Amino acid sequence: MADYSDLxxxxxxxxxxxxxxxxxxxxxxxxxxxxxxAGVVLDNVIQARGEVSADSGWPTCSVxxxxxxxxxxxxxxxxVVAGAGNNVVRFTGKVxxxxxxxxxxxxxxxxxxxxxxxxxxxxxxxxxxxxxxPSGATDQQLVQWVLDQVPGIGYDASNIAGTxxxxxxxxxxxxxxxxKGSTDPYQVANNYTSGTxxxxxxxxxDRATLYRTYQARDGTxxxxxxxxxxxxxxxxxxxxxxxxxxxxxxxxTERTRNFVVVLGHDYGxxxxxxxxxxxxxxxxxxxxxxxxxxxxxxxxxxxIESGLDGIDDAWDGRDGLRADxxxxxxxxxxxxxxxxxxxxxxxDDTHGPGMTCLLDALDRLAIGEPMWVARHAWEVGDNxxxxxxxxxxxxxxxxxxxxxx
Amino acid sequence: xxSFTVASTVAVFGANxxxxxxxxxxxxxxxxxxxxxxxxxxxxxxSLATMTYHVxxxxxxxxxxxxxxxAGEGNLVIAGLGSTTAILTGLERNSYLxxxxxxxxxxxxxTGSAI
Numbered sequence: 001m002a003d004y005s006d007l008x009x010x011x012x013x014x015x016x017x018x019x020x021x022x023x024x025x026x027x028x029x030x031x032x033x034x035x036x037x038a039g040v041v042l043d044n045v046i047q048a049r050g051e052v053s054a055d056s057g058w059p060t061c062s063v064x065x066x067x068x069x070x071x072x073x074x075x076x077x078x079x080v081v082a083g084a085g086n087n088v089v090r091f092t093g094k095v096x097x098x099x100x101x102x103x104x105x106x107x108x109x110x111x112x113x114x115x116x117x118x119x120x121x122x123x124x125x126x127x128x129x130x131x132x133x134p135s136g137a138t139d140q141q142l143v144q145w146v147l148d149q150v151p152g153i154g155y156d157a158s159n160i161a162g163t164x165x166x167x168x169x170x171x172x173x174x175x176x177x178x179x180k181g182s183t184d185p186y187q188v189a190n191n192y193t194s195g196t197x198x199x200x201x202x203x204x205x206d207r208a209t210l211y212r213t214y215q216a217r218d219g220t221x222x223x224x225x226x227x228x229x230x231x232x233x234x235x236x237x238x239x240x241x242x243x244x245x246x247x248x249x250x251x252x253t254e255r256t257r258n259f260v261v262v263l264g265h266d267y268g269x270x271x272x273x274x275x276x277x278x279x280x281x282x283x284x285x286x287x288x289x290x291x292x293x294x295x296x297x298x299x300x301x302x303x304i305e306s307g308l309d310g311i312d313d314a315w316d317g318r319d320g321l322r323a324d325x326x327x328x329x330x331x332x333x334x335x336x337x338x339x340x341x342x343x344x345x346x347x348d349d350t351h352g353p354g355m356t357c358l359l360d361a362l363d364r365l366a367i368g369e370p371m372w373v374a375r376h377a378w379e380v381g382d383n384x385x386x387x388x389x390x391x392x393x394x395x396x397x398x399x400x401x402x403x404x405x
Numbered sequence: 406x407x408s409f410t411v412a413s414t415v416a417v418f419g420a421n422x423x424x425x426x427x428x429x430x431x432x433x434x435x436x437x438x439x440x441x442x443x444x445x446x447x448x449x450x451x452s453l454a455t456m457t458y459h460v461x462x463x464x465x466x467x468x469x470x471x472x473x474x475x476a477g478e479g480n481l482v483i484a485g486l487g488s489t490t491a492i493l494t495g496l497e498r499n500s501y502l503x504x505x506x507x508x509x510x511x512x513x514x515x516t517g518s519a520i
Binding site for chain 1: 459466470471
């Protein structure tokens with residue numbers, strides 16, 4: 001017969017041996033979000049989210065408030081400090097737009113890093129390359145010079161790395177290095193053009209050299225060699241214990257290529273652009289040294305001044321970036337199985353693009369290897385703290401130490 | 406008797422088996438029938454509530470609780486049942502008794518060992 005003495009006495013003696021719950025408990029964190037706009041700490045912030053991506057160049061952030069702050073307007077400084085214990089600067093930049101919503105009443109403050117100004121600035125008139133750099137310049141010198149032209153952008157020269165190769169020395173290739181402004185002073189008639197933005201010019205240089213210029217979460221501008229395969233030492237690990245619902249991965253060979261052709265500058269001699277190649281092999285496409293087994297990736301930049309002649313296939317002996325060097329650097333990026341993953345996580349570490357993550361999720365995502373962080377997004381609000389990692393990898397690991405984040 | 410303590414604030418209340426229940430989830434939720442002998446006891450317990458929180462449930466490993474607004478995690482001790490850590494996520498009172506006494510329920514999300 002059941003013993004209900006516990007109930008009669010209103011005690012819990014019988015529950016002390018309760019074995020229904022075998023839970024081990026939880027990690028409890030205090031979420032923090034502090035937004036400073038135009039020098040004033042906001043007291044009406046609902047939530048915030050942001051992203052740093054190697055591909056987009058500058059960080060973005062949205063801060064949601066209940067009403068427009070009484071102090072501050074577009075282009076004023078904004079800083080977001082957030083985390084769930086690791087409360088660090090997640091974004092520094094400028095407010096570019098206010099986006100109010102009628103109901104529920106809120107205002108989204110749309111923000112971006114100052115490097116975004118480079119995409120909006122065009123020289124007032126054409127800049128002829130050899131007027132500024134008669135003896136050529138290294139790619140890092142050029143990027144720093146371009147950044148110098150744009151109002152509102154600051155950088156530390158030691159963070160702007162590059163190949164060190166002097167480019168822009170071949171007289172017949174100099175037009176490729178000219179910077180188109182919004183007017184052409186050498187034209188008599190209507191001479192207004194849209195020109196080339198500072199960001200587009202930097203991207204041309206970055207593309208030719210396989211470097212990336214980007215702005216980190218704290219506003220620091222870096223230029224680093226950041227290509228699509230990870231370093232051989234993982235900076236951190238993500239496993240199932242870190243991953244939330246929605247984690248996904250991808251492995252494919254649809255983009256795999258075993259042969260790279262790089263086309264450089266076309267000197268107008270009837271030989272076509274100079275070129276360089278790199279051949280590799282893989283299990284299913286074969287050896288690209290055999291022309292019948294080639295699967296070709298084509299890469300083109302007129303800033304590459306040196307390579308093989310298009311007719312006699314001999315090296316032209318010119319200075320500057322060499323097409324065959326660039327081809328050899330691209331090959332490991334395409335002669336591989338492409339591995340990608342998107343990982344939502346509760347972790348609030350200070351992570352960012354260029355780091356190498358060991359994704360230890362062979363069972364769930366069929367991925368158990370080092371991957372490169374291409375994107376780090378975060379959001380903080382009623383749903384606590386959550387980060388999303390965009391990872392890419394595959395192929396042989398390289399030695400590309402992570403930049404600061 | 407029972408107590409819930411966050412930092413230096415201690416709320417003391419009577420815990421009754423009648424009306425108490427446990428619910429299984431990513432974390433154990435424990436609803437406790439409470440009796441207060443004075444209004445101040447109710448006010449103290451109310452000040453320890455955590456109304457905005459989120460439970461992350463990783464694909465492997467233990468849950469992670471983010472406290473967004475409220476007092477946060479504290480120590481829950483119930484005489485005859487045990488002690489653990491928890492956050493107070495709900496508090497209601499549905500009747501008034503003479504001499505300022507109150508009966509109601511307190512809902513805890515158990516963040517420590519289940520009780």
